[in-house]
Amino acid sequence: MTRRSEDVLDELVRDRYAALLARARTLTQDRVAAQDLLQEALVATFVGRARFTSVPAAEQYVRRALASRYVDGLRRRDRERVGVARLAALPVDTVPDVADASTALTDDIDAALATLSPRERACVVLRHLEDLSVHETGRLLRLSDGAVKRYTADGVRALSALLGVRPPEPGQAGVHVCLVPTEEESRG
Incomplete structure (x- = not known):
């Protein structure tokens, strides 16, 4: 009998949430940002077509999603920072x-x-x-x-x-x- 992904998600959150949150916090250095990052990683992992039959497999996937989502966020913030700096450097009448x-x-x-x-x-x-x-x-x-x-x-x-x-x-x-x-x- 195969386990449903929903059951795997429930067990993962119940048993491994604290460890995954700690992993996210090592990346973000902020509790609230870590919670947001973990939520994004869980959604990305379980919303798609991926079907997990074991908690360790799902946890490994979520850990990779944490890292990739974190890096993506850094890149996005860097692009935004460059855009804001360029806009701020313009004379007011050209904005x-x-x-x-x-x-x-x-x-x-x-x-x-x-x-x-x-x-x-x-x-x-x-x-x-x-x-x-x-x-x-x-x-x-x-x-x-x-x-x-x-x-x-x-x-x-x-x-x-x-x-x-x-x-x-x-x-x-x-x-x-x-x-x-x-x-x-x-x-x-």
Whole structure:
């Protein structure tokens, strides 16, 4: 008889929650942030199609999800920090009106996304807007991890060209989207 994933989740939370929370806290150094991180990892682990028949297998998966979610959060915060710093460096009269800019930006992104193939669009949206991992995206779309990486890279490359953003420098991860002009661009 196989165990249901719900039973495994119940047992995992009942018996291993404290240990998993301690692991999350070693990453975040903050109790509340650790609770949030653990919640995200549990949801990511058990919402998908993965079916666990043992608590140790599920716990190992949650531990990996903790690490990957933590790193993803650091990257996201770093990108946000860079964007805020660039915006703060602009003279007040060049800062775009948020209401006007957000609508125009959304329209531009929607139009650019519409030019992608359905698989490229799905991979880009799931990876970058829904913040799913490569594996989670592949599971949802029934694609291999390699195919997800390829469709995502092709889609991001096409979007970069359409939206006029700079591709990442060699050796840098991610795409650097220029939402506001640099100081040099606003002078010239």
